Amino acid sequence: MVLGLGRRMALLLASSALVSGGLAGEAAAQSQILQQPAISADQVAFVYGGDLWTVARSGGRAARLTIGVGIESAPIFSPDGRSIAFTGEYDGNIDVYTVPATGGQPRRITWHPGNDAAVGWSPDGSRVLFRSNRSAASRYTQLFSVSAEGGAPDVMPLPYAHSGQMSPDGRAVAYSPFAPAFGFEFGNYTAWGNYRGGRASTIKVTTLDGLATVEVPQAEGSNDLSPVWMGGKIYFLSDRDGPISIYSYDPATRAVAPVWANDGSPIRSLSTDGRTLIFDRLGALSTLVPGGQPQALSVDVAGDMPEARARIVNVADQVQTVSLSPSAARVAVEARGEILTAPVTRGSVRNLTNTPGVMERSPAWSPDGQSVAYFSDESGLYALHVAPQNGEGAVRKFPLAAEPTYYANPVWSPDSKKIAFSDNHLRNWVLDTTTGRLSEVGTAQTHGGFTVQSTDMAWSPDSKFLVYSRNGANRLTVLNLYSVADGSSTALTSNLGDARDPAFDAGGDYLYYVASNNAGGQTYGLDMTSNLFTPTHSIYAVALSAGVASPVAPQSDEEEVESGDQTTGDDDMPGARTAARAIDIGGMTPDQIQRRTVALPVPVRAYSELTAGKTGVIFFMEQTSPAGATGPADMTLNRFTLKDRKVEVLAQRVVRFELSADGEKMLISTRSGGGEAAPGTPPRPPSYAVVPANAPVKAGEGGVSFDQLDVRSDPRAEWAQMYRELFRMQRAYFYDPNFHGSDLTAVQARLQPYADSILSRTDLNYVFHEALTGMSVGHLRGSGGTIPSARRVPGGLLGADYAIQGGRWCITKIYGPTAFSPDVTGPLAQPGVDARVGDCVLSVDDRAVSADMDIQSALEGTAGRMVTLRLGASSGANGRDVTVQPVASETRLRYLDWIEGNRQRVDRLSGGRLAYVHLPDTGQGGFTSFNRYYFAQSDREGAVIDERFNGGGQMADYIIEVLGRGLQSWWAPRYGSIDRTPAHAILGPKVMIANEVAGSGGDALPWMFKREQLGTLVGKRTWGGLVGIGGMPPLMDGGQVTSPNVGFFNPEGEWEVENAGVAPDVMVDQDPRAVADGADPQLDAAVAIALQALEAAPPVEPRLPPYPVYPQR
Known part of the structure; x- marks a missing residue:
């Protein structure tokens, strides 16, 4: 965490006093979040605000021990209390460090580019235990030990291990094989209270000499975790009798006994110095001597907390949606809950909202260029706001539903008076901004959940009709025509096909759309059988009025005859005219409308996102390669004119596009080049450009820069909004309207003091985790947000296993290649690389490698670049140089x-x-x-x-x-x-x-x-x-919180499998x-x-x- 960022914030947070004979009620306790305490003979170490702090064992004023930009966590005292091992992110990677308990420079002792997390110490204090997935073939970790001075790690002989502690005599280890299903990892968490599934945490005790294993007796449907040794017994946490409490296990008798019964929030962690237990519960620290009652530790935390400081931040990497102005001079942007407009070439950024504690979403520019519409939660529920685009004048505010609801896809009518949009209740709406009248369009979608939905809408040029899509009982999408005048709807297409992406021709004669007659097998994406189908589409045009010629009528070359009335532009295209005809298909049947429908002469392929430009010109996306396990589908942007009747490719790797009102220009966003982001790094944001709409996009043309996209951020106001958003999202999306019995109103009120006092983003995640736990459901999790992190130094891997032989790191196995997986070959297995099992790595880029160091320290920063290895015998004989390119992951x-x-x-x-x-x-x-x-x-x-x-x-x-x-x-x-x-x-x-x-x-x-x-x-x-999740919008700062919106039950009408x-x-x-x-x-x-x-x-x-x-x- 960086200090000295302008005005310093000195904060004194006093906790509860010592309580004898038990703990004070949670309502009376302090409301800051102190976590993961460890105890020594004279000190307590803990985590607060993503840093390590220490305080005297008796409590008092705490001192900050670490101040890394990333998160420091999991402090563990050495047996003599002089050193603390912990997990740190100093170089953007999660590794194990040690630091003197009295303060000093941390020492890094692991270097693998995967996650290494501190777990414990050997009884003699010479080695540090840590968990890592470095050798794992899948989603599990193992325990390793490494010298407290650093060096070559040794794996412990356990198939799977997440947390554990060695016995005082060093002969056995008590451990949990897997992470709890309801874990909290600061930036990621799963809130699953009352978990009873197969990954219920267990504790095993394995001897290290003969690997004899016993399991701590476990009550049916309970979780046992956080084992620690003290006085010949193992103390641990368990929810076998209610909220997570403290128990003991006697290895000699195999008896389990309660130590302290908790009647409040779950205990999060347990540690000991061999005489006293220490634990945290809802941010409060307590000590416990078995046989007595917990003693709440009084801790004063005073320090500069830069995360909470209001400041100007650049949000170029937090852009969510972008909307092009009618003339293509500016773009409206949603970023960090603000609506801004930015110039395409010259000018300054304009913040239309400037409300750090209010969430605004989904900007849409009115066709007349005067207004920007967006959804705002200023009132506590999302409403539609319309602001002057120049930032001057009053904002018009239109309330919407009286229940928690989320809205999307605002589409202005051409006359700039009406806005159509959809909501998460599967409905479409039209709001008349001149009267405030809100009208539901047709009926709601029949299927939600995992059905491939279409919320496409298109206005007629005269603003009198809206075409919208609706799925039916067979999950295929039908286009409907909605009349603004009388509120009636007419089905335009048959339910025997899947029709989407409607667009009116600018001249008003045709309605274009994309349709497939083989999409039925792919309309329910939850079923794996949908992967078997690759729907193809045709593009159709419907004549909207009687007497309109077919847009693909036979063409004939004729001699031009001069006349007094000259036409220019697109007037020679089919259907071009000067006087508008009335749309007369309202009330017709799909069969009758079909007689006015023709397929345009484009190849049958996978099309989407059809949009109409100038009269007789359409644009659409084409999927050129399917989405796979490693990335999204590749999409090209195409243009077609009725005049030329040819498809022209305009751009590749397109994410989305939007035309200007006159059809002259377009905004495109494309996936950034250079390949996919490296493992462990966030995905690259798309690139934006505004370019002419009548020609292929040139490399580097029309780029839109968001470098000046600055907003005033008030983190505490933002965190307050996100706390409200958390509960609103559950009320709007959770599949069970009773929330599995959780009283969300009471929970929100109980935790409000904690939400009001937090001073770091990870502490907000902690409160989220606590708030959601009572819903007792899987897939309820969160991640991300603007958590400070250091620049990641990408460590390289050679795709090999090693053993220490003759004081050298020697190769015992080389990974790859695998038959018929040409894209998966280890660096040492590449053709032309002379590396063999038995070779020792003598140096990396002339840096000597020996057994008293970690080979990964020599490979730090080498992922993706060429390095020279010297390989040979452990004696150094027969040395030879090979050039390889280390990889970022061996998984x-x-x-x-x-x-x-x-x-x-x-x-x-x-x-x-x-x-x-x-x-x-x-x-x-x-x-x-x-x-x-x-x-x-x-x-x-x-x-x-x-x-x-x-x-x-x-x-x-x-x-x-x-x-x-x-x-x-x-x-x-x-x-x-x-x-x-x-x-x-x-x-x-x-x-x-x-x-x-x-x-x-x-x-x-x-x-x-x-x-x-x-x-x-x-x-x-x-x-x-x-259960299933999907469709939740991001939080203000880009973080994610899920809300399971689909529940599973069997054909017999019983909930099954979930939480079992x-x-x-x-x-x-x-x-x-x-x-x-x-x-x-x-x-x-x-x-x-x-x-x-x-x-x-x-x-x-x-x-x-x-x-x-x-x-x-």
Whole structure:
């Protein structure tokens, strides 16, 4: 956190006094947020405002220990109390540091570009324990230890481990394998109170010599976490009897006993110095000696908190929406809750709202250029405001719904008097700004949720009609014509096709739209079967009045005859005229309207975002490559004229575009070049340009700069608004109108003092987490916001494993390449790189590398650039130089290596009879992986489907349908082997493996697998998060908060899976000893079960009947 930014803010925040015999009520406690306390013989360390602080063990005035730009967290005293290990972000990367307990310069002791987080100390204080996913093939971490002076880390022999502490004698470790499902990580959090799914936190105790493991006895449906050793017992947190409280476990007797029963907010963390426990609860710190009562620690925190200081900030990287002015001279911008206008070339930025504590969204410029409309929550509920574009004069304010509602897509009528828009209740509206009259347009959409919706609207040139889209019972979208005069609606298109993106020709004769006759399979994006379809579209034109010629009537070259009346421009285009005709299709049937509809001569492709320009000119986007697991779809912007009847490509990598009112220019936003953002960095914002609309865009042409987009930021006013927004969003979106029994009004009032007093953005996240916990639901989480962070120094990785040999870092494994994955090859496996297993890394760019340092410190800042390695024997002999390009992440390399190893293991154990398929998720990645591996092994007799660590995505109905395919027929060819239908099916037994980290779509997949009785489910109970999220707008500062707006229930009318998970038929855990010995207990059990099933039911073989012999006549 940077000090000295102008006026300093000295703040003295006094906490509650010491309380004997218990804790004071939460209402009387201090309202600042102190977190993650640690205790030594004479000090307490804790986190406040993203920094570390220390205070005397008896309380009093705290002193700031760290002041990094990023977040410092998880302080842990060394056994002698002289040093503190912690997690820091000094170089934009999460690593482990130590610092003297009395203050001083922090020492960095881990250097891996992945996240390393401090966990504990070895009993003798020589090593620091930390967790990392550096060696992980998927979504888990392991525990490592590293010298307190830095150096080569050692992995602890535990398959999965998130938090833990070594026993005082150093012979065992008590740990939780996975992170709690309701964790808080400052910038990211999941608010899931009363969690009861498969990832319920457990505590295991494993000896380090023989890896014997016992589990702390756990009550059904509870969470045990934060184990610490003290006096021969393990103390831990658990919600087994209500709110998270403190318990003890005696390893000798295996008895669990309550230590202190909590009746308030959950305890967040637990630590000890071996004599006294310390914990935090709703920002307050308390100590506890077993057998006594908690003592609240009185702490005074006085310090400069720069995050809370009002200041001018640049918001160029926080732009949400941009709207072009009618003449294309300026753009209206939504950024950090303000509506501004910025010049395209010359001039100054104008802030039309200047309201730091009010959220304004979705600006739209009126066609006459006089006004900008936007939605504002100034009154507490969103209303429509119309402001003069020059910033002078009164703002007209129009109240909308009397309930929490979110609005989007404002579209002005050409006469600048009416505005159409949509809301999150699936409705469209028209507001007459001259009278204030609000009218609902037609009826609401039939389907929300994951249906691919269209909210497209278009005004007729005379402002008398509005065309809007509505989905029906079959989820296909129909265009409707709304009459402003009488409020009637007429269906323009048939529900046998999917029609979208309406646009009126500037001359008023035609309505254009995009339609598909093969989109039906893709209209519900939640189903994985939708991935099978790639809808194609045609572009149509409807003659709006009787007597209007077809826009694609046959053309004929004729001699021009001079006359007194000369025409210019587009008057020679079909349909061009000088006098407007009345639209007469109102009241007609879709069949009648169809007779006036023609397809324009454009190729049938994937089109969208159709917009009309000048008379006879249309613009539209074309998808040239589909969205994938690594990025969005590629889109080109095209132009078509009725005169030339040709498609012209104007720009590529387009995100969106908008035409000026006269059709002369357009605003385009494009995805920034240079490839995708590096792992761990935010996505690059799009680039904006205003360019002529009649020619292809030239490189660098018309760029719009937001460098001068400055606003006055008052963080405390912004945080207050975001706190209100949090509750309004849940009321507007949450699928259960009763919020799972949570009294949001009471919760909001209870936490208001904390929201009013916070002085950092991460503390606002803490309050959000506390506020949402009572809703007890998965997928309720938040992230981001303007949290200070340091510039990230991208550490490089070589795609290798190492061992220390002869004082050197020597290569024990090189990752990649993987067959048919040409894009995934480790740096040392690239063609022409002479690197071998057994080589030692002697230097990196002439910097010597030795065992007393971390090799990653020599690779800091090298990701993506060329470096020279010297490789050779540990003695330095046979040295040679190789040039490589380190990568920022090895995750994909390690994942592909893991699944290939599993595939080979299954092949070996089954004698080639079983297929192996891993599904990393149920989105595009899982769809691709299934198609790649399942069909390539369709010659096998059975299959092991591994969905461990499945990250979800869609409902994998496609996978279930393919797995369930049965034999339909055999086919006897003259030559070659007998074929069958289906040809690509594995007809024998299927066994699925799941674990506690598989969730969401990874819950639904094993649930469907069991329901369809496709085979045996092996492993552990799944995560249990089967609700859906989507469509929530960002917070003022760009942060995100979800609100599950879709809930799952079974055909029998019962809520299922959510907060429960899917239990396996055969429970198998990953025993540390077995894993250390090279086994995979879950995978091995699945193979054994499948082979048993094959023995019981051998594969079906074709029985070729005698060939028919017919009578010869």
